[in-house]
Amino acid sequence: MADLKLAYWPGCVSRGFTPELHGSMALVADRLGIELVELDRANCCGAGVIAEHNTELADTLNARTFALAQSTGLAMMNICSTCQGAQSECQQRLDADSAYRAHINEALADEGLEYEKGKEGWTNKNFLWILVEEYGLDRLREQVTRPLGELRVGPFYGCYILRPKHRIGYEDHPDRDLYLERLIEALGATPVEYDGARKCCGFPVITMNRETSLRQRTRSTRTPTAWSRPARSAT
Amino acid sequence: MPEYTLKVRRYQPETGEGPYWQEFKVELDPDLSVLDGLLKVRDEQDGSLVVRCSCRAAICGSCGTKINGQSTLACKTQLGDAQHGAGRRAQDGTAPIVVEPMGNMPVVKDLVTDMESTHWEKIRRVTPWLLPEGDPPEREYVVPPESMIDVTQSMACIQCGACVSACLSMEADPEFVGPAALAKAYRFVGDPRDGQTRERLYDLAQDPHGIYDCTHCFQCVDACPKGVAPMDQIMRLRRKAGHDQDIDDVNNGRRHETAFTKIIERKGTLDESLLLQESYAQGFVGKLMPTSGAIKGLLGSLPTAIRGLRTGKMRSLPKLIPGVHHKLPGDAQQHVKRAYEHAEEHREELNLYITGEEEIEPEADEAQEPLASAVGGGRQDMDKVTEGGSEAAGEAAPTPEADVEPEPDEEGDR
Structure with missing residues (x-):
């Protein structure tokens, strides 16, 4: 390529x-x-x-x-x-x-x-899409000189590259909501599964309803299941 | 027939126990629905499983559930698709299909939720009936069909509550009026027969949990089984309130929106410090007599800015000073202005729910797009339907592939 x-x-x-x-x-x-x-x-x-x-x-x-x-x-x-x-x-x-x-x-x-x-x-x-779809994770893996080893990483996507699925190419690329996990694995680290990975950061309403906004932030980063277990072992 | 495992979140309050997970195995055709699976479980394995359903054809809106975390209708989700979704996430094709009751609502029993407090009460909150002005006409109201087309999208709602279940603003703020009720509000705001348009918009703009409490997360758009796209209706309400009716809201939402729009007109890209300042204290008057909310908001943002500088996230002090942000180079800024003039003059609003995507382009257009063959379909994301029909794309897709492809598809059918 x-x-x-x-x-x-x-x-x-x-x-x-x-x-x-x-x-x-x-x-x-x-x-x-x-x-x-x-x-x-x-x-x-x-x-x-x-x-x-x-x-x-x-x-x-x-x-x-x-x-x-x-x-x-x-x-x-x-x-x-x-x-x-x-x-x-x-x-x-x-x-x-x-x-x-x-x-x-x-x-x-x-x-x-x-x-x-x-x-x-x-x-x-x-x-992110360019890295996975155009460059390729296999090719990326070859470029890794220092695998991230022990590092456990919780992905956070942001709403706009996840939803609405019909508008942002999920028909042709259904796994776009898993690319961060795959990227983390490709770099040798371990992705951590937690409830907030695909929730909202709350930022769009920070000047409108600060409390709603900050509560959303908290909910997306501090969920009880968040940091207790690895999602799956790196392959 | 393939076997599916349904992992169902059970809750039987009369036992005094908390909720728990239970797995059931069912053999069914992949084209049948998750609801069919649940009903088969209830009929043949566990009569105590409680499911609410009626039409089984995505019309009545009774069987709202979460399947693999996605709020939807159980009758509209095919088992094969649900299995694919479950397997994809877990990287294991045999992972169970996870079925839960809807979110943002109290669970009555198993998959049945109490929709009163977060759905029906909020629907009633927006006065969901027509309030015409003046004496009723002698016969029926006569409305030109084109003026009703605009509200057909919000009329498609079947009150299933999937959007409410998925709403991330409501998860953080249970008082949020919410996607279903606000979509319903638009149904009447957009109705030409209604005489209380301004009052309705004023009411929803002055409610701190109203139209400006939505966080743009698109969860409701993905959840809605009928294409209502509640978030799009909320944005329409904001346009009607702010632009058409000139209503300033209690949440500062309109000021934020106009500040943002003006900054791009002047600078082309976003001056974040200026946005913060103008969102709270807009223009000369806003700065001369800032509201208590503005002072509170601006002071509240200071620690974040200072922390940004201390940690090095903010690279330079000037970025913190409103207004010093650069303009676009050369004459680019004038062309952005030109875009503004054109768009503000027309304010066309294309609603794809109503107009749909253009069908395969007519033959006359084929000659116009020979370039599409240069790269072919490999990088196409959005244009699959239309491009597939053009002669150029047809040439780009080699025929041998087209001959081979359908077969594995058929064999792959479980």
Whole structure:
């Protein structure tokens, strides 16, 4: 398999309060020979909040990002669960209706951009999906120089790359909700099963209902079954 | 016929014992439902197993349960699929199918829950009947069909409670009005005959456990067996309240949403510090006369920011100062503005529940998309249905494969 080259959308928070997101990915991508062309003109995905304000606006903004990626001739990669979810939601609407797509593309015409459905098999995938589906875990395993050995790791996915299944590619890739466990195993560590792995972190309501938000955080990280037993031995 | 193991969470209050797990083995066709399996257990192995059901055809909404952790209808889940789901998670094809009563509700007995406090009471909370204005017409109300299409999605609800069972906001805040009731609220807010649209929206925006207590987790969308997508209805309620009716809510939700939207218009990417500041104390007036909630919220966020700096998670101090965030390079920011103007002018809202996904594209379009063959179907995620029909995709998929594929599928059928 040839080395991967992808149009890369870093998102907003990786350049703000969550710098480790970009930093760790960049080190890994470099090591694995994944070449990234950063989309520095692209805009925020709207995080579901802009869609809540005006769905057409969210669709237009993401169509613009998709079109910028397509203009590089490369498939797109993101590193944020929220970006993946918000962008997939818009992509589903854009792909579903050619008249709507043409209407949205009107707003991009001045910039010489156009989002084309399925252009050369174009996709937008999270780094996790790229690692498992495009790079391959077997290949990744070969690159491990220091297995994580004794380390026990509890995966936390985030809602937006888990749900809703019909919108984010689970028909074609039904095991996407198990990729973190497989990745942890591939790196030699042991995944820990706990109730909160696929729950919500509560962040979207932190400024609206702090108590609900923090309680959700607590429920997703501190569940009684959480840290008592390994999910399964590493294979 | 294959044999399935159903691992059922039992609870028989009259025994004085707590809940426990019990496994039953049933031999049934994989196309039959988990409900069929449970009824067979009850008929042939243990008459004390309590299950609620009626139509067995996903219409009555009686048999809401959790199967392998997923809230759903037992009659709509096929045994073969449930077995596949159980085996996939456990990496063991013989792992039992786990059947539990719904969540977020008290269990009455075995798989039967009491839906009163977290479902029916909340449904009544949103005044689930029409409140027309003025004198009733002499004959029936006449409504153009297109104005009712918008609410057909929320009308599809069968009150099974699967969304309530799955709701992560309700798990943290039992007072949350919840997905089923809010979807029902939209059914009347969106009804052109109703005369209390504003009052309904005001009521749900002023309830701290109302429309702005939903955390966007999509659990209800995956749980709903009828495609109601309650979360989408909640977002519609927010749009109607905030944009159409100009209602400020007690949770600060609308301020957060408008602050976010404005920042992207000005900067292209998110200025997180500015978002925090503007969510609580919006604009000049907000800063001149901050509400007590705003002061509390901003002060409450300080320890997190300071901890971020101390641990090195926050790399630079300027990131903490609202407004210093960079704009997009070159003329990109103007083009983002252009996108805003276009979208705010039209505000089109495409609802795929109503319009559906476009069928296979007509022949005239085939010539337009020859590029699809370059990479073929290998990387297709979202477009399977439509692309499969185009000539280009047809060429990309080699015919030998197409000939071979159906056979293993048939043999794999248990």
